[in-house]
Amino acid sequence: MGMTTAAPHVMVLPFPAQGHVTPLMELSHRLVDRGFQVTFVVTEPIHALVFGALRPPAAAGGSALPDGIRLVSVPDGLADGDDRRSLSRFLDCLSRSVPGYVEQLIRETKVKWLVGDVNMGMCFEAARRLGVRVAAVFPASAACLGTLFKVPQLIEDGVFDEKGYPKRHDSLEIAPGMPPVFPSQMPWSIDGAVEGQEVGYQLVSGNTQAARVHAETIVCNSFLDAEAAAFELFPGILPVGPLSADAALLKPVGQLLPEDTGCLRWLDAQPDGSVVYVAFGSFAIFNPRQFEELALGLELTGRPFLWVVRPDFRTAGDGGASKAWFEEFQARVAGTGMVVSWCPQQKVLAHRAVACFVSHCGWNSTMEGVRNGVRFLCWPYFVDQFPNRSYICDIWRTGVAVSPGEDGVVTKEEVSSKVGQVVGDEGIAARARRLKDAACRCAGEGGSSHENLNRLADLLRE
Template identity: 60%
Template sequence: MFLLQLFLVVACGCCCYSCVWTVERRERERLAMAKAHVMVLPFPAQGHVTPFMELSHRLVDHGFEVTFVNSEVDHALVLAALPEALSGIHLVSIPDGLADDENRKDLNKLVDAYSHHMPGYLEKLVGDMEAAGRPRVNWLVGDVGMGWSFEVAKKLGIRVASFSSGSVASLAIMLKIPKLIEDGVLNDKGWPEREETLQLAPGMPPLHTSLLAWNNAGPPEGQHILFQLVCRNNKFHDLAEIVVCNSFLEAEASAFKLFPSILPIGPLFADSEFRKPVGNFLAEDTRCLKWLDARPDGSVVYVAFGSMAIFDRRQFQELAEGLELTGRPFLWVVRPDFAAGLSKPWLDEYQQRVAGTGMIVSWCPQQQVLAHRAVACFVSHCGWNSTMEAVRNGVPVLCWPYFSDQFLNRSYVADVWRTGLAVSPGEDGVMTKEEVKSKVEKVVGDEGIRKRAMCLKDAASKCISKGGSSHKNFMVFVDLLSQ
């Protein structure tokens, strides 16, 4: 502070004392605003990092100091993709326990590694931060999928809040595992004992027992790893003083009746102007926004399958040709690792052929895209983050789930809210180009779907507005973290 004052004396001349007083006053105000030091820890995946980053921005806006903990690999990706420095959020990292060349899209392998290695690294990080003079961590806001971190926090005298970046329905099924085993729906290994459609309560999304999240997130031989993780997380659930989630009351009313202690604070977003980075792993290609500007209202099919989905060559080509058959302009996100075994000459020729109507990018600012007037529908993997972004913008969805809880989210869209439809595979499991064309036309042309999507958008807007249920719950959350 003395050096800063000396600089102001030299730079400001006769006004220096006023300048110094102003700086000191602002520093006092900043310190007075700093309610607590909050450490946030998402599950190491894009669909979790994004809502945690959005939540972190909101906490910074309310005066909290936030330390954001990523795995080392995800941390490097976020830093490389950042368009500018983050304000008020300190980005740090810990190892995930895997070697640099190991496949982090294999959730079984990832979960097994971080469950064994990350607890020790997190404890060391907290100690190193305090030794370096950082303020003591008052709260851990941890992912429900990282329950081991709750135990570490309690050991260190840090209070715990749990944040679910997925649907409450998905969390409810996990918390009901003991009951499902008792009722004979599941065995003690997590596999279904009988083929049936599961519905925990009227109004909740129906889900076939063959599509439970832990049974559809990796190779079957590693299923036990994920199921054991879910069961351990359930035991850690009670260590949290509060559980909040990226959802809203009207979207999942029946699920919230089942678990009234879980507070919805969503749909989350960092800021209405889309200026604050949300922790993307890939750099956004913003050229697509100008491309959208040149398209008519409600004309564009937006296609994106998140950060984990991988298509084989045939399925990729069927999707590509199906989009071409619609005759509609389309914006398609194709990650560098999205298609296995795809011929580059084939893709180059395809891009030349559709250059007048289609645009392909490796990543995009999805929230801005979904808010754009030109977008007619969203062909989506139905990750909960993407689902909430579609809801918040009133965009109809063509559901194409890939794994895990995405099948349950599809059920919300297609069966409960009825704001979209689902693709249907052929006998060989492939979605044909004819199926893609047909379902896109049905989603875009269905006035009822469009009206229901707009009604859900209005409900979400009311929830996050001042006085709405999500806004009130968020202030309860803020007040607790301030203690």
């Protein structure tokens, strides 16, 4: 940068969860590449986790984040002892607390633009009041956001009541080539309790409305070929993906758990296209029975596997026994299987040794898999993961899904046979390669996502 002009300064505001911090951090890197300075706003618990994960004690020295990105924290409105896993309570506190702090930060930083997660739409009005312009980012699929835009219409059509409760339980199609809508799998259905769902619905619809009213542009981490039908139906949503850290995958993407990089050395020792990579994102939880079936299913495949088991991945069942059982399992598979608590997923999926990705199908994981031409075994857990499974299995046909038995449990035999099916299917492999090529075209110089990023940058310079 010449000395003549200061770098334009924008504020980036993700919803405080891993699946949101990552794509907004990736977008921030793309803005820094284009000469911007970014103030990246996260809540205090997230701030502590990001910094904890960025600076393992061993790697002392050096700045954690690249020049141009400054991490700033605000309180999330919860007390220290509060359970951040109760989503409706978390959302409620967040929406009461965060807008005031963001307003204060905007006054102090004097930014002209807020680049905000649609899921933080509750802050958009405050920004506009202060004369700050808003660009919205949706971290999931265009189909998912388009479906949210359609909700008022769906209420009119009798699919939901005015509080967001499903009145129909069959799936419905918005457009050919778009994943069907499952009325009982909406973003506000996560919290089982009635009042939780109502709070969730109010917040989700309020945020979506705020994005429509206050944002001058809405971008999402997707690309034209992945969601042709959705982009045709909702031309106001612009694809800028698939986003990544950078070509060499060196820039930090705001991980909330320390990564185990030993798995990359382990992968280096495996043959091409041999490893089953298993990871369920930052939220999914398995009960002890399901956990055990998955473990035994991986062993049954007879293939090398890399399995990410977060510290909180299992519900407390018969605590002691299952812990002992799992240690015995790990000892038994030590030659073939590797279990880690968190890994640099983008680097793993880019590795030549990976054969397939057993995934919960969160959108970031889906895009990372697609970008690397990886085949999927889909095991969705909640909300948008079900339409993402439809994309993978029915629309792109780059994977298959597990089928739970009568009791809701996916058996070890099912795990093993489906892994075999995915790895053995040449058609799936070819389609995954084609989709990867399309993703690279869109994200590359002159591609539609690349052009949309340039347009966004031009707008943010105004």
